[in-house]
Amino acid sequence: MSATPALTAPRRRGNTGIALSRRAGMVFVLPALILFAVFIAYPLFTALSYSFFGWTGILRGDFVGIENYVTLFTKLPYSEDIPNAFVHNILLFFGAMVFQNTVGLGLASLLHRLSRFKRFFQTMYTLPYLVSPLVIGYLWSLMLSPLFGPVNAVLRGIGLGELAQPWLGNPQTAIWVVVLVTAWQWIGFPVLLYGAALGGIPEEIDEAASLDGASAWQRFRSITLPMLVPAIGTVSVLTFIGAMEAFPIPYALGGSQGNPAGATDVLSLLFYRTAFESGSSNAIGTSSAIATLLFIFIFGISMLITMLLRRAERKLF
Incomplete structure (x- = not known):
């Protein structure tokens, strides 16, 4: 019986240390949580609450339930603009995904094999990613000018x-210009991410497959590509979020109206027009409904993609 305190004392000290480390961790995480609550969570809940009320300018009116949401799908111009803008967002996502998962992965594979100038080329491909998308859009609008563009x-x-x-x-080429410019600017991110993932694959596995007679394509398909699934998942989710939230490049290339003739219109531009250019007395309620629907769609699809990719990872490993 006398040995019990001696045995439990280290355990108590260990529990105390864990508690202290958790408290210290919370102290470091707290500033990020405060920033998240102030700049992300609070605006989200505010927009959600605004969407259930009628507005007269900046004066909140009566509770209207889902009337603002019904307006988006039953009244012009929203019933036409929303499907048009949504299709362009989807095209932007698939176009960027194809570009980044082919050209981006190919560049990362080439750079992975380089021994000299590797950091230089990685920096060059990453430079557009570090520049403001609005600046990128305006530069490309000048380069593509039919009068003096190079x-x-x-x-x-x-x-x-x-x-x-x-x-x-x-109108037939404008949206594809937006897709290519967006993919070009963000190509540096998948190049870096895939490069890091390729660096984490043990060389012994590839060498063993080569000794067994596997060709380069067979090694890539059966070894490299499955081990890149986590990186592909990260690129896919972030590309989807970026495509659905796209605003600066479409705005710089097509203006707030998504010119020409709505060919470059996206949901963020529709939200901007509704909130600041429509002249509607209920602009706050309608634009808040657009923002809420956009958030729900992005969050839901992102969670679905993440869940499917994690399931694929478990099957592979």
Whole structure:
């Protein structure tokens, strides 16, 4: 019986140390939680509450339930603008995904094999990612100008003048310009992420498969690609969130109206127009409903993608 205090004392000291470490961890996490609550959580709940009320300018009126949400799908111009903008957001997501998971992965694989100038090329590919998207959009709008833009000038200079056209003035090409410019700016992120993931794959596995007679494509398909699933999942989720929230580049290339003729319109631009340019007396209620629906869609699909990718990871490993 006398040995019991001696045995329990270290355990108590260990529990005390764990409690202290948890408290210390909370102290370090607390500033981030405060910033999250003030700048993200509070605006989200505020927008949600605003969407259930009618508004006259900045004066809140009576509780209207889901009337603002019904307006979005039954009254013009929202019933036409929302499907149009939503399709463009989806095109932006799939276009960026294809570009980043092919060109981005290919560049990361090439850089992974380089022994010299690797850091230089990684920095060069990452530079657009560090520049403001609004600046990137305005620079590309100048480069694609049909009057003095260097893109059309180069096409004419190399004998391909028939391909020169008003890229941002043609509804059939404008949205694809937005897709390519967005994917080009963000290509540095998957290059870095895939490069880090490739560096974490043990070389012994690839060497063993090579000795067994596996070709380079077989090694990539059966070894490298499955081990890149976590990185692919991260790129997919972040690309989806970025595509659905896209605003600066579409705004810089097509203006707040999504010109030409709504060909570059996205949901964030629709929210901006409704809140600040519509002139509607109920602009706050309607725009809050758009923001709430956009958040619910992004959050739900992001969780679904994450769940499916984790299930795929468990099957592979």
